[in-house]
Amino acid sequence: MATTTTEHSTGGEAAQSGEGHSAIDPIHQFEIEPIIPIHIGGLDLSLTNSGLWALIAVALVSLLMLTAPTRLIPTRLQSVAESLYDLVFGMTEEVLGPQGRSYFPFVFTLFAFILAANLLGLIPGAFTVTSHIIVTLALALVVFIGATAIGFIKHGAGYFRLFVPAGVPQVLLPFVVPIEIISYFIRPFSLSIRLFANMMAGHMMLKVIAGFVIMLGVLAGWLPLMALVAIYALELLVAVLQAYVFALLTCLYLNDALHVDH
């Protein structure tokens, strides 16, 4: 669903920019602008709007997790922090088993950062850090390279067994092994493209429909406005869900690295 809406939205965008409505440009929200220019050597290390919102996400999560009071009967803020912790802890334990506890901090950090970035992006005027594929691909590559390294450290060359499923006849191996290798190497791409496409498609859809509200004016504008409210609710669900899916798949990939022969 998400990928098809991307195409629809880009189509709509092309038609609109053809008409010259510069105010309703759904791509504009993804533009990266330097806020504090920093140039060291030949490198452009400027703090951009993307970097700023990533920092805000980190600050917000740190604030929530570190300063929440630890009362027996939790305050609202504390119960938010605790249920986030519970959710991710339950997931890592379920997928990785008790020995996966050492990976919990990593999975939780990923989950909390992506969740905060996704949710902050839904604030009107905010920048969605996770709507850029370079950000999500970097996160996914950390997971992929990390999991692969862990697999080779734990199993040595035995990790290659992942590409040779048990019980496959010799004749089929020339076909099965390339398929397994490809399906292993597409992991970081499916992980990053899923998150990025969901966030970008959702935000473009919101912008396009918000454009309809303005174009149709007071007379008929309330119709897309109602749709906008519904889609915004859906986007809230997607923001939480995609953060969860990212963390879940991180666990599954780590599980493959820990238990090659399951």
Added chain:
Amino acid sequence: MAHEKLKELSRRLEQSRQARSADESSRREEGSALGLATRAITELVVGIAVAMGVGWLLDRWLGTKPWLMLILLPFGFAAGVVNVMRLSQSKQADALMGGKAGSEPARPVLDDDED
């Protein structure tokens, strides 16, 4: 005294938790259904796209224009299908579709006498 209060609170918490659990689990199922769906779609699309992209790059490098891309394309598709098959056998899909047929509906009895 404080102990009594806590007991009372945990009793009330348990009550409202039970009343809410059915509603909540159905909402969670909807969410994870959407999650599974987006996973299946990206798996299929990305499998083909990555295999074609790698084939195209290798072709450009080795000067074998369309051939490696055409050879890798079915493998990419197969990898996507394999991933979706694995997904359909995963714990998450099992939890959603109730594993073997018919073993699922565990909610109605408790719920009915509450209402």
